[in-house]
Amino acid sequence: MATDSQLAMWEVFMQSKPGANYIHAGSVHASDKEMALQNARDTYTRRGEGTSIWVVPSDAIVASNPDDNEMFFDPANDKVYRIPTFYVMPEGAKAI
Amino acid sequence: MEVLEKKNEIQDNLLKNFEAKIDRGDAIEPRDKMPDAYRKHLIRQMSQHAHSEVIGMQPEGNWITRAPSLRVRQILLAKIQDEGGHGLYLYSAAETLGISRREMIEQLHSGKAKYSNIFNYPALTWADIGAIGWLVDGAAIVNQVSLQRTSYGPYSRAMVRICKEESFHQRQGYEIMAKMMKGTKDQQEMAQDAMNRWWWPSLMMFGPHDSESPHTGDAVKWKIKRSSNDELRQKFIDKTVQQAEVIGLTIPDKDLKWNEAKKCYDHGPINWEEFYRVISGNGPCNKQRMAHHVKVHNDGAWVREAAEAYRQKKEKKIFH
Ligand SMILES: [Fe+2]
Ligand SMILES: [Fe+2]
Numbered sequence: 001m002a003t004d005s006q007l008a009m010w011e012v013f014m015q016s017k018p019g020a021n022y023i024h025a026g027s028v029h030a031s032d033k034e035m036a037l038q039n040a041r042d043t044y045t046r047r048g049e050g051t052s053i054w055v056v057p058s059d060a061i062v063a064s065n066p067d068d069n070e071m072f073f074d075p076a077n078d079k080v081y082r083i084p085t086f087y088v089m090p091e092g093a094k095a096i
Numbered sequence: 097m098e099v100l101e102k103k104n105e106i107q108d109n110l111l112k113n114f115e116a117k118i119d120r121g122d123a124i125e126p127r128d129k130m131p132d133a134y135r136k137h138l139i140r141q142m143s144q145h146a147h148s149e150v151i152g153m154q155p156e157g158n159w160i161t162r163a164p165s166l167r168v169r170q171i172l173l174a175k176i177q178d179e180g181g182h183g184l185y186l187y188s189a190a191e192t193l194g195i196s197r198r199e200m201i202e203q204l205h206s207g208k209a210k211y212s213n214i215f216n217y218p219a220l221t222w223a224d225i226g227a228i229g230w231l232v233d234g235a236a237i238v239n240q241v242s243l244q245r246t247s248y249g250p251y252s253r254a255m256v257r258i259c260k261e262e263s264f265h266q267r268q269g270y271e272i273m274a275k276m277m278k279g280t281k282d283q284q285e286m287a288q289d290a291m292n293r294w295w296w297p298s299l300m301m302f303g304p305h306d307s308e309s310p311h312t313g314d315a316v317k318w319k320i321k322r323s324s325n326d327e328l329r330q331k332f333i334d335k336t337v338q339q340a341e342v343i344g345l346t347i348p349d350k351d352l353k354w355n356e357a358k359k360c361y362d363h364g365p366i367n368w369e370e371f372y373r374v375i376s377g378n379g380p381c382n383k384q385r386m387a388h389h390v391k392v393h394n395d396g397a398w399v400r401e402a403a404e405a406y407r408q409k410k411e412k413k414i415f416h
Contacts, residue, residue: 004397005404006197026254027188029197031403032410043184046177047261066128 009058010036014050022054118319123249126192134318138248139193143200146186148212149179151385155219156228164222171268182258189250205390214297216379223276223290229269231298237262238332247319277343292348300371302329333361
């Protein structure tokens, strides 16, 4: 028997209802995108957990490195003008 | 010498940072730095958990064609499909630690990776399907509820998903037992017989007593394991005794009795000799379970090959 392939890995993202964000559910193995979609449906939506699915080849995902978090996600606290309370509104102005 | 010292210092710092994170209650995610022993422990535990879900389909699958009504046949089929799904959630989570699906299956087939001992027992009668759902899934739920708080993010998320699906499994099993206990004398005896055979192996599912458990230290410190074997076993016993009483089943343990001071049930000694005999390969079904998995895996190889060939053919069409 030739070397046994377990087929490519795909990441599965699911939207629980129209309007909601797509959320990562897990991964599946499949040889192509149609099979990936079907496997994702069978694996992650047996109880109406989703109304829409995205599948993405796992090797197409680019992830940030947690070691760089401090620098990478530096919230730029010095840029206080990003926060609405930074601004002085004229006395008496309403609904702003 | 200096280089070595520097290296050790870096290692120490990494471990300190990791443990500080665990102590804060932060989840560990796939790309985070983690000690080798943490990764190894998780791979062993999660792959064993995944294999258990999949091997566990066999004793129940044995009854699909013989289920006594269309209703219970559909239910059993859906339950077994869930177990296959649980295996997939867990393989998928374990793969985030850098082990491939193929390696995990190879380890199962070579015997390097284990699966839950309970599935080396046969499902002899329809009442066994009741006992498996009620007791075996019941015991698994107690363990899995606790693991929802495990420190490794992907494992914890898989557990949350699994726990949502498990309560139907336990209820369908309990319903079978309850129905049989309302049936003929033969049916009642059949239910009690299944209870007698599955009770002790279910208690063994939680593993050796805390005093004998070799892997506990780091697993507790690193919050992989959130409750001890004995704590979980006690929880299972305490909730199951009442359920047995309600439907008229007797727990096959003459030493079982309520301990008013401790507010829990005391139970008789567990036959660990049997546990170690079965886990080391000499249970009633070890060989059959593995032979079946190997056969199905090999029989399915052509399907995976055909799928690959089809993908390659389609890709050629696109690019020419
Ligand atoms: Fe399960
Ligand atoms: Fe289950």
